[in-house]
Amino acid sequence: MFLFPDTKDIVIAGPAEGYLSDPTGRTIGIETGRAVVQLEDLVVALRAFGPSAKGPAVIGCSIDPTKEGLVNLQKALVEVGRKMRTKPTPQQANDVANHLRDALGLQNVTVNGVSPKTHFAKVLVEADYKMKLIGIGMDTKPVKNMVSYVDVANPAAVSRNALKRWFFVPNYECVRVADDHEAMELVGDGVKLVGEDEVVGGDGNRTQTGTADAGSKKFTDSFTKAYPEIARRATVYGELRNLIDLSVA
Numbered sequence: 556m557f558l559f560p561d562t563k564d565i566v567i568a569g570p571a572e573g574y575l576s577d578p579t580g581r582t583i584g585i586e587t588g589r590a591v592v593q594l595e596d597l598v599v600a601l602r603a604f605g606p607s608a609k610g611p612a613v614i615g616c617s618i619d620p621t622k623e624g625l626v627n628l629q630k631a632l633v634e635v636g637r638k639m640r641t642k643p644t645p646q647q648a649n650d651v652a653n654h655l656r657d658a659l660g661l662q663n664v665t666v667n668g669v670s671p672k673t674h675f676a677k678v679l680v681e682a683d684y685k686m687k688l689i690g691i692g693m694d695t696k697p698v699k700n701m702v703s704y705v706d707v708a709n710p711a712a713v714s715r716n717a718l719k720r721w722f723f724v725p726n727y728e729c730v731r732v733a734d735d736h737e738a739m740e741l742v743g744d745g746v747k748l749v750g751e752d753e754v755v756g757g758d759g760n761r762t763q764t765g766t767a768d769a770g771s772k773k774f775t776d777s778f779t780k781a782y783p784e785i786a787r788r789a790t791v792y793g794e795l796r797n798l799i800d801l802s803v804a
Contacts, residue, residue, distance in 0.1 A: 590791075596794075614667060639651070681791050727743035739804075
């Protein structure tokens with residue numbers, strides 16, 4: 556990002572190429588196939604953090620189960636914990652995931668910091684949703700050198716850890732500033748996946764533990780390490796990184 560003092564312009568600079576819409580309607584680069592920074596997303600980020608207004612406490616989304624769904628999930632987890640004491644086969648893992656999904660039921664989606672009607676919000680929710688599907692083994696892993704949660708979870712511990720929370724956060728090493736203070740660069744991969752366990756009471760109320768079990772940490776670490784390659788293969792994650800860059804910059 557550059558500042559032109561004479562004209563008082565701020566210029567966002569980076570690699571450029573022609574672009575097109577892929578078969579799913581996403582805008583990607585013609586040569587690289589990577590996600591393209593979109594003007595409408597920049598406008599949303601500027602509105603969220605305008606110069607004369609206090610920005611939102613957080614930009615993000617949350618996909619939350621209902622209390623009734625959590626009560627049903629608790630019962631299903633106890634059942635799974637009793638029946639499975641060894642690492643499940645791929646078919647068993649798929650059956651467990653389907654069973655838990657049905658028990659949990661539909662969930663509530665909220666968007667914070669930006670209008671839920673924007674492309675910006677759509678990307679936030681889609682990236683979060685798809686990541687969670689990968690974690691529980693309900694979607695194909697974008698790259699081979701990563702693990703899902705169901706790949707590494709301890710079946711005997713499932714019933715003791717009723718709910719996993721996984722969410723994306725910015726991931727930068729630093730902001731590099733030019734000596735004349737007229738240019739800056741975000742240094743780092745941009746996106747990190749983190750996790751935290753929650754304990755669910757018999758009434759469906761959730762309490763954060765401040766920790767994550769070993770299986771959850773392996774999944775989030777694996778996802779973060781593979782994120783650059785994931786973003787190249789799955790456009791929505793490239794779009795998410797663009798959104799975080801725009802919001803932080």
